Amino acid sequence: MAQNLKYGSYYSAPKGASSNKTQRMLIIGVIVAVVLCVGLLVLNMLNGTSKNDLTLLAVRENSLLTLANASTTSIRNPDLATANSNASILLTSDVASIMRSANLKNLSGDLVKKEADTNGDSLKQASLLDKFDTTYRQLVLQKVEALITEAQTVRTSISSKSTRSVVDQAIVNLQSIDKQFSQLQLQ
Secondary structure (H helix, E strand, O other): OHHHOOOOOOOOOOOOHHHHHHHHHHHHHHHHHHHHHHHHHHHHHHHHHHHHHHHHHHHHHHHHHHHHHHHOOOOOOHHHHHHHHHHHHHHHHHHHHHHHHOOOOOOOHHHHHHOOOOOHHHHHHHHHOOOHHHHHHHHHHHHHHHHHHHHHHHHHOOOOHHHHHHHHHHHHHHHHHHHHHHOOOOO
16 A cells, blocks of 8 residues: 555656646736837837927927017117016026937927928017017917927826926926016006
């Protein structure tokens, strides 16, 4: 009777069971690898989208900055000139911060041309009619409000805390510009 006992058979798996276990582990490993790859791909696509959004925000803020700098000589009202100078400083800071955050060395020339301000003719006409200051103020307010909305939208697509804080600061700066221009009493 003692000879019929197979020592260790109680604790060992039946023949072929170890290959089934290996196959299961291999299948589980492949599934985990596929899920990780898909997750990394989705994360990479989301980061690419937020980088494109940041780039576009920087280009649009740069367009307003270019307009503000070009309009400096045409502004007659000293309060508007001060608000415009402040806006230039804040926009310069925002564009530089956003570019740094998006790892951009420079803005794409094609995007800059595409987003260039197209209100030059209306501002020239306003200048001829001696209404440059009021027309320029309205134009800046419209552009700043659009930029605030865009920045708030971009913020929701950003996962990085440091990049989100850069966009938050841009929103605060744009709101400051909006407040300064809104409070102006021009005639």
